[in-house]
Ligand code: NI
């Protein structure tokens with residue numbers, strides 16, 4: 001599989017047969033190196049929550065590719081009213097999709113649609129795809145439930161926010177890396193805007209000082225795994 005980081009919290013997962021986008025915030029994302037028209041395939045869009053910097057180009061891409069949007073119940077219902085295919089889940093629930101298994105985890109944050117309507121709870125995501133386990137934390141504070149996530153899933157790659165202000169900052173994210181016990185931790189949700197400036201190299205040093213591996217991806221860079 002190839003995992004491409006498009007900046008902020010947006011990941012493109014090119015699996016053997018399917019392409020998934022997580023939090024497709026491309027238009028208006030100052031760190032994105034592509035435009036929404038550069039996405040060539042999209043079978044599923046996974047939304048951690050409804051905020052605009054995660055919802056992004058969901059409507060455009062879902063309609064262009066006939067993609068199915070996977071999200072918590074209330075957000076999925078609001079997306080489905082636009083004539084977009086959806087699959088609703090809720091926290092702690094997983095489902096075996098044609099691409100693999102996806103489960104929603106807790107995330108401590110808030111959620112509303114880009115136009116300000118109630119969008120249920122925010123979530124993190126655990127994916128079991130192409131023999132790898134990927135965790136995308138969404139927007140969240142540090143919480144002790146991350147220990148449970150780490151104890152119950154053998155995570156290969158954990159994508160966690162470090163930008164502070166709206167989510168964990170560097171020090172809390174280092175603690176999260178300890179809890180999650182992931183093979184490799186990748187920082188996201190930082191340096192997109194002035195409010196979430198963070199030093200990824202400092203995060204890497206601190207993570208490595210507790211014996212964890214950290215990989216910094218610049219927007220546009222990818223992992224082959
Ligand atoms: Ni948010």
Ligand code: MN
Pocket residue numbers: 051053054139166189
């Ligand atoms: Mn956010």
